Amino acid sequence: MSLKDYIAERKAIRTPLVMTHVVCGYPSFEDNMKELEIMNAHGVDFVELQFPFSEPSADGPLFVKANQESVDSGTTVAQCFDFMAEVTKRFDFKVLMMGYYNTCFKMGHDNFIKRLKEAGGCGYILPDLPIEEADELHALSKQADLTPVILMTPTNTDARLAQLGAASQDLVYCVARKGVTGSKTEMNQEVITFLERCRQATDVALGVGFGVSAKEDIDFIAEYGDIAIIGTAALKAWEVGREEGLHRFFESLGL
Amino acid sequence: MDLFDFKDGREGYYGQFGGSFLPEILTATVEELKACFHECKKDPSFWAEYEQLMHQYSGRPTPVTYLPNLSKQLGGAQIYVKREDLNHTGSHKINNVMGQGLICQRLGKKRVIAETGAGQHGFATATMAAKFGFDCKIYMGEVDVKRQRPNVFWMENLGAEVVAVQDGQRTLKDAINECMRDWVSNMADTHYVLGTACGPHPFPEMVSYFQSIIGMEANRQIKELTGGRLPDKVFACVGGGSNAMGIFQGFFDDDVELIGCEAGGLGPGLGKHAARLAYSDASVGVAQGFKTFFLQNDDGNMLETQSVAAGLDYIGINPIFAYLWEQGRVRFEAATNEEVRETLKLVMKTEGLIPALESTHAFAKAVEEAPKMGKDEIILINQSGRGDKDIFTVADALDDAHWREFIKEKAAQYES
Ligand SMILES: Cc1ncc(COP(=O)(O)O)c(C=O)c1O
Numbered sequence: 148m149s150l151k152d153y154i155a156e157r158k159a160i161r162t163p164l165v166m167t168h169v170v171c172g173y174p175s176f177e178d179n180m181k182e183l184e185i186m187n188a189h190g191v192d193f194v195e196l197q198f199p200f201s202e203p204s205a206d207g208p209l210f211v212k213a214n215q216e217s218v219d220s221g222t223t224v225a226q227c228f229d230f231m232a233e234v235t236k237r238f239d240f241k242v243l244m245m246g247y248y249n250t251c252f253k254m255g256h257d258n259f260i261k262r263l264k265e266a267g268g269c270g271y272i273l274p275d276l277p278i279e280e281a282d283e284l285h286a287l288s289k290q291a292d293l294t295p296v297i298l299m300t301p302t303n304t305d306a307r308l309a310q311l312g313a314a315s316q317d318l319v320y321c322v323a324r325k326g327v328t329g330s331k332t333e334m335n336q337e338v339i340t341f342l343e344r345c346r347q348a349t350d351v352a353l354g355v356g357f358g359v360s361a362k363e364d365i366d367f368i369a370e371y372g373d374i375a376i377i378g379t380a381a382l383k384a385w386e387v388g389r390e391e392g393l394h395r396f397f398e399s400l401g402l
Numbered sequence: 403m404d405l406f407d408f409k410d411g412r413e414g415y416y417g418q419f420g421g422s423f424l425p426e427i428l429t430a431t432v433e434e435l436k437a438c439f440h441e442c443k444k445d446p447s448f449w450a451e452y453e454q455l456m457h458q459y460s461g462r463p464t465p466v467t468y469l470p471n472l473s474k475q476l477g478g479a480q481i482y483v484k485r486e487d488l489n490h491t492g493s494h495k496i497n498n499v500m501g502q503g504l505i506c507q508r509l510g511k512k513r514v515i516a517e518t519g520a521g522q523h524g525f526a527t528a529t530m531a532a533k534f535g536f537d538c539k540i541y542m543g544e545v546d547v548k549r550q551r552p553n554v555f556w557m558e559n560l561g562a563e564v565v566a567v568q569d570g571q572r573t574l575k576d577a578i579n580e581c582m583r584d585w586v587s588n589m590a591d592t593h594y595v596l597g598t599a600c601g602p603h604p605f606p607e608m609v610s611y612f613q614s615i616i617g618m619e620a621n622r623q624i625k626e627l628t629g630g631r632l633p634d635k636v637f638a639c640v641g642g643g644s645n646a647m648g649i650f651q652g653f654f655d656d657d658v659e660l661i662g663c664e665a666g667g668l669g670p671g672l673g674k675h676a677a678r679l680a681y682s683d684a685s686v687g688v689a690q691g692f693k694t695f696f697l698q699n700d701d702g703n704m705l706e707t708q709s710v711a712a713g714l715d716y717i718g719i720n721p722i723f724a725y726l727w728e729q730g731r732v733r734f735e736a737a738t739n740e741e742v743r744e745t746l747k748l749v750m751k752t753e754g755l756i757p758a759l760e761s762t763h764a765f766a767k768a769v770e771e772a773p774k775m776g777k778d779e780i781i782l783i784n785q786s787g788r789g790d791k792d793i794f795t796v797a798d799a800l801d802d803a804h805w806r807e808f809i810k811e812k813a814a815q816y817e818s
Pocket of ligand 1 (some may be wrong): 493494495597598599640643644712713761787
């Protein structure tokens, strides 16, 4: 089934769709698996597996710490792909690789696409790879039927959003506010206007992320977007209360 | 040679190196910066305004000094030094910073942020911010804050807020990451004053442009001093590569050998130095917004770096140099910490100059090669900064008993 059909099918069950995030190897791969069990039990539709990088310059403090500790504990790219293969075998949700471009560049575009495909991933999110630099990778992705998830941001002009829309397929990642991952976003008129501009620029599903952490955010995204992307808030819940904390957090979101 | 007409390739690329790999949220900000910079670059009155500012505020042109004692002692080439240490704030960093201050004014922004390693760039930025009336925040790795306290002291007293960055290796690269995080939040009113010829386009071009004032002056001055001759070799230290780009640009079109001197730290071997090109431990990667040679592992994660000079302690190199190295136009060598300590002692005692530990890397390689050259040959060294900022590090390196005594007494005074 194509990703587009998958999104349509899941939408018929529940809106918005939900995408969550784990940083591979933080606190450990075993803990990652426990997190994913809970996410699965709460019916998430997508999971981003972040491959840790030593220079996570688009991330906020909690993810920076997670990236760093994972790298320091010796997590390798090979382990992340192995883990992804295990995850995609075990669960029905779709899995995206998330990370920084150097991880992909260093192993070579061909190899990256091949490994991602073999591990059962459906696409990738590389926030530091602008579309101008992505022609080759995007072409290879098309051949392999993998989806590059492009980011749209509130500082983009309409013309730029149209360019980003034209390069997108299946879904885009709408960054709800300026800044790095982590702090809360107030889902207000500004965000509505931004999401309307994104909607104008593309027909694909709108994922909305950065600061999504409460039931109101989910309801907001149900109205103005298609996929709620939950990052730091879930890791925070895990840090505070492990399995029980994460479970309660998803309950509090009404999931 | 015009590296910046991008005739044969994409804008912002030098061969396969450079580019702009930034989060989408910064696209508009960087476009605005690029447009403003290129407008300034086309406008001759802008350069005139810049030169005038540097003349009045920083004492430019800085002189070229002949070193007769050292030349004689080494018995080879005649050695000359371009004195960037005589700038206000004590290094070449001010050249770039004042230029970007003018750009920031044109952009109508009221706040500047900067990363700093040795603290020289942070010091220069804090100075510029005070003069232009900008709010200023300096990000500095915690390790560097500890080894460069005098510069931190000046930054704070010039009105800047200095943030000690606790992430990663807590050095320059981590300070750059923190600047990026600030910039993606505050780009509307904030200009990021990147301190070296690295990072995303247009920074390598823009920083090189302002630093080119070094090479323009030096080309003219060395001819004046030598009856119209050019140097045979020019040595400059290379952290990110801004002072070296500055002086080399004065000689690209001439038959002059250009030597970039990197931080050899403890010698070759992963994690023991910051030599990207002189040793063979680096490989091509994309990080901190651009593509170049980085000291990284097979997974693309960055390695630890090591150097006695905080300002050279960086994982990546200016993309223009990666290209010029591939082309064979610039040669790269590394000086170890030990060579640097010995050279510093030699230069202080023979000539009364106190180069910064960074700049001493260039002296070290020149001192090594000068004896093998003829007496009629000419060496030009870029003394990028002055060494008195390094007094704590140097005192330790020289194991100076009197200094240690003084610090102990001072500490006792504070405690009583
Ligand atoms: C005195 C001095 N020289 C050189 C450098 C290295 O930078 P670059 O290679 O950009 O000239 C620094 C950096 O802090 C410095 O303070």
